[in-house]
Amino acid sequence: LNAMADDINLWQKSTLNSILQKGELTVGLEPGYMPFEMKDKQGNVIGFDVDIANEMAKAMGVKLKLVPTAWDGIIAGLLTGKYDIIISGMTITQERNLKINFADPYISVGQTILAPKKHAGKKWSDLDKPEYTIVTKIGVTGEIATRKMFKKAKIRTFETEADAAQEVLNGNADGLVYDKPYNAIFFAEKGGDKLVHLSDELTYEPLGFAVRKGDPDFLNWLNNFLNQTKNDGTYKKIYDRWFTQ
Template identity: 50%
Template sequence: MKFVKALVLLLVTVMAVPAFAGDIDLAKKSVLNDILKRGELRVGFDAGYPPFEMTDKSGNFVGFDIDLGKELAKSMGVKFVPVNTDFDGMIPSLLSGKFDVIISGMTLTQERNMKIGFSEPYLVMGQTVLVAAKHKGTVKSYKDLNDPKFIVVSRMGTTGEEATKKYLPKATYKSFDKEVDCAMEVVNGRADAFVYDLPVNEVFQAQQGKDKTYLLNEPFTFEPMAVGYKQGDPDFANFINHFLRQLKNDGRYERMYNKWLRSDAWQSQLK
């Protein structure tokens, strides 16, 4: 009986050695080690998404996501390196090693999650509608736009586009490369509505809309925003998630939220 127990213990030990070695090898391959060796964290984003990532009057990148990236770099003790990239090429650029993480107001969707890994959500958003003022009193819900007579716009390759196609399949849809182009289509009377994230539509309503548009500000989708990274890196994923939990519980997150999402004072910084 003792011999059997000893044999079982020996087999378990022999099997555990390769597994342990595999864990060490996996840890060595983590992008976390590359970041520490370089002394910099490269963060990918698209600087056309207020109030998350923008360019100020001095040409500096500012916004909620920029501050989030800076805090993540600070927690690692490395330099923050911003990498401005078109949103359509964001995932391919991450996979090709152009930067280490995506912090760009990116919604965690199942389709994207099959290509890259995501952290726990750092913010939950939803789609809203910026509507031409001429429809006030008749278009009271996004559902009222589900008709071919309405031209609805959104940015190509975003969840705004997905939501429009899913919830307003009968509307006449047009896509554009930038958010500002979509909003100006409505402001200038060439489109009836712009479907996009609440903070962005709030900014456009305040800056450009005024008496030309109105905002249906009740989100009609559930969209968690998260940090994107390459799949197969549990150590990096663990670090980011613990960082986010710390950020949300030590006062920094609330200060960032108040600065960028509860106040419009930052608008004076823009071009």
């Protein structure tokens, strides 16, 4: 009897229950991370994560509300209840996982390097020299990898991935360390004869939806949602829309 009362109590406190009660799923995400979330010309947030979030809300039978949030405060925003979930290409790191929970990975990526053309054919370690500057974005796994791997090169960090990538394009830096999908798109759109994508993955990074701790009911729903959509063709349809094979 006590165990049953505990289960009911847990469900009453579940974010999933509150989403159903209010008829709305709120999603924290930081636009600028192609192709997961970015702004179109009209300023609408679009991308792989947005389509997944839409599918999720549809499966719950609720409306979707996106809550654009700076990366810097994105975990704090979840913890203080500004949104129900983070769907923002977030890498499941052991450190983040101490504070928040993650559903099973929905995709995995790795860090790669976008560099000026003159570095074509080089390995990451060839760029770890005092005369070179490596750029990345503050607070992301790219920064963690850069600080761990690059011991001799100068390191500069930027608020946005776009500003960091621009530095490389302008010839002011020798490499951007960032998630492969972003680098691949930036290279395809702006690389031309200026850049090279050193696309060997330097890290293994599973990305996951993040939720507050202590909510097994929400996690259970998310993992079953993932399993269903990954096996019934829904996930693939969305994936193919944003990732070129």
